[in-house]
Amino acid sequence: MREMKVLVTPTSLCQNPDGEALRALRAEVAEVVLNPFHRPLTQAELAELLPGVDGVVAGLDEYGETALAVADRLKVIARYGVGVDRVDLDAAAARGITVTRTPGANxxxxxxxxxxxxxxxxxxxxxxxxxxxxxxxxxxxxxxxxxxxxxxxxxxxxxxxxxxxxxxxxxxxxxxxxxxxxxxxxxxxxxxxxxxxxxxxxxxxxxxxxxxxxxxxxxxxxxxxxxxxxxxxxxxxxxxxxxxxxxxxxxxxxxxxxxxxxxxxxxxxxxxxxxxxxxxxxTPHSGGHTREAVQRMTEQSIADLLTVLRGEISPNAISRTSI
Structure with a gap:
């Protein structure tokens, strides 16, 4: 997997770019790109970042048809959380993109x-x-x-x-x-x-x-x-x-x-x-923002991402019928 490129968008992860979780991710993949806007990304912003990306650790960004249409190498969207209402599951499935989430983490x-x-x-x-x-x-x-x-x-x-x-x-x-x-x-x-x-x-x-x-x-x-x-x-x-x-x-x-x-x-x-x-x-959509929940979501979403990039099946993969 060393030749692969991963985009990380959750703001709580990107605030600490030298943190243990991202260091562990960099040890597995060649390049880790962090969210440059420090907030959830729009489809237009994602469309600029997704070409050449193999996997995403995803926050509350808009993964719709417009963004996914240019995701030429994307294999997995690993949601950092449980909600997938901002991911077009049909568009992802049509492109063979696996979507995972972190049930129970928060x-x-x-x-x-x-x-x-x-x-x-x-x-x-x-x-x-x-x-x-x-x-x-x-x-x-x-x-x-x-x-x-x-x-x-x-x-x-x-x-x-x-x-x-x-x-x-x-x-x-x-x-x-x-x-x-x-x-x-x-x-x-x-x-x-x-x-x-x-x-x-x-x-x-x-x-x-x-x-x-x-x-x-x-x-x-x-x-x-x-x-x-x-x-x-x-x-x-x-x-x-x-x-x-x-x-x-x-x-x-x-x-x-x-x-x-x-x-x-x-x-x-x-x-x-x-x-x-x-x-x-x-409150500012902070229900899952405790140190303990962030740790669980981080570990689970990165594990799911790496599992799919290795060509294996994640137990947290979802489909339209599973939500």
Whole structure:
């Protein structure tokens, strides 16, 4: 593999170009090219970088038809994370490009952030902190979470960890996932409900599903109006699952207690109507950004990349039917 060229785009990896992970990668391939823009790449930017590249350790870049059309040597896109909504899987398959991801590597980190954001919104922590830093002494009327219902939308690895932790803080978890058998819910001791019932019963709704045409605006104005008074909505999954404009209206009308957003309809979220609202906690798509998760994602994505470049089959390779 020494003659091969690899592009590395995740910003958390590129921030430390002399780090152990990239040194190990350079020991296996002839050339490692780092993301020059320090942010996710557009298709046009990728189209400039992909010719002559054999493999990519990929962040949240746009791997669409335009970019892949010029990828003359590309064999593998190893996602540094689990989401593949920014990879055109059909276009990749048509060109014989394997796509892998790192399932489970950041599940615990995202689950812990979701629970942390529930407390942050319930107690107005970000708003209170900003006030104290500004020399003010704000009075915050928060709400307790204990005794409430915690609705988990999507009961995969992250959703199950969130449900466990919700129970640990004294809440009753309920969950929705149309793709799992009843046994998965029974094994976790969590009641299975449909998404409308989940919204009607949940004091906190936390989103943990992929972004697809079917899940876009899954939590829309109609479902926001189903929520109990003073409910909290958390999105640590993908932008577009929550209708942000509808959420803003619910906040301003006083029918929604608060919102926490880690994934936005546009990123960076300069156009998000929610950022800056006093009852919104905003984080920069950082659910998987803990030292432990970064280490796991790094090791797994590079291992997947090298496996495919050696001509072997990665256990983390995916297809349109496997997501």
């Amino acid at each position: 599940s615990l980190s995202v689950a812990e952030l979701a629970i942390g954001l529930a407390f942050a919104v319930a107690r107005g922590i970000a708003y209170a902190d900003a006030g104290v830093r500004a020399g003010e002494w704000p009075r915050i009327n928060g709400r307790e979470l204990t005794g409430g219902v915690f609705g988990v939308v999507g009961f995969g690895a992250i959703g199950r960890l969130v449900a466990e932790r919700a129970r640990g803080i004294g809440m009753t978890p309920v969950a929705y996932d149309p793709f799992l058998p009843d046994e998965a819910f029974a094994a976790a001791g969590v009641e299975r409900v449909d998404v409308d019932e989940l919204c009607r019963r949940s004091d906190v709704v936390s989103l943990h599903v992929p972004m697809t045409p079917e899940t876009r605006h899954l939590i829309d104005e109609r479902r926001l109006r189903m929520l109990p008074p003073d409910a909290i909505v958390i999105n640590t999954a993908r932008g577009g699952l929550l209708d942000e404009a509808a959420a803003l209206r619910a906040l301003d009308e006083g029918t929604l207690f608060g919102v926490a957003v880690d994934a936005y309809e546009t990123e960076p979220p300069s156009a998000s109507p929610l950022v800056g609202h006093p009852r919104v906690a905003s």
